[in-house]
Amino acid sequence: MPELPDELRNRPPRAAGHEPTATLTLDAYLRVKSELEQLTTEGRPRVTEKIKAARELGDLSENAEYHAAKEEQGLMESKIRKLQHMLRDPEIVEAPEHSDEVASGMLVTIRPLDDDDDDTETYLLAEHAEEKAPGVRTVTTSSPLGLALMGSTAQQEITYEAPAGTVRYVVMDFEPFAG
Numbered sequence: 001m002p003e004l005p006d007e008l009r010n011r012p013p014r015a016a017g018h019e020p021t022a023t024l025t026l027d028a029y030l031r032v033k034s035e036l037e038q039l040t041t042e043g044r045p046r047v048t049e050k051i052k053a054a055r056e057l058g059d060l061s062e063n064a065e066y067h068a069a070k071e072e073q074g075l076m077e078s079k080i081r082k083l084q085h086m087l088r089d090p091e092i093v094e095a096p097e098h099s100d101e102v103a104s105g106m107l108v109t110i111r112p113l114d115d116d117d118d119d120t121e122t123y124l125l126a127e128h129a130e131e132k133a134p135g136v137r138t139v140t141t142s143s144p145l146g147l148a149l150m151g152s153t154a155q156q157e158i159t160y161e162a163p164a165g166t167v168r169y170v171v172m173d174f175e176p177f178a179g
Helices: 026-055 064-088 144-149
Strands: 023-025 091-093 106-112 121-126 137-140 157-162 165-176
Touching: 023 026, 026 064, 121 144, 137 144, 144 157, 144 165
Parallel strands: 023 091, 121 137
Antiparallel strands: 106 121, 106 165, 157 165
């Protein structure tokens, strides 16, 4: 496993019966930590300025800019709390190096079976939506698609229930995401 940052290496052991606040690769941990830093050091002052400028426009009851800025602030603070919780006591895991079946931390390429379009789609299968890979979307292991992908193998057909009905794919390929 790569060298852990001091804040992870020097933390006290997790108390018996306590679950980790998140399961992340080291790369995902560092990315989430960086995003939290950006939101708290740049995002908060930016939104505060938006609110201040909107207040100066006059009557707040009919001030769309003010209400939009306040909503942005609320969403950002919610994200900050979520990221802080994830980083409080995460389990740091290694991305899988090789596997015969799809697991968390892998890039999975699938092709829809019910469309005339033969285009493939590639996703990062991850424990948390905050985990990212360049150029692909993230699907969580707890989502319907993520649950269907877990444990599948190459050329296997998978199905899951979506609001629009049953969706079918074939797993074309998968590989560990190294970050």
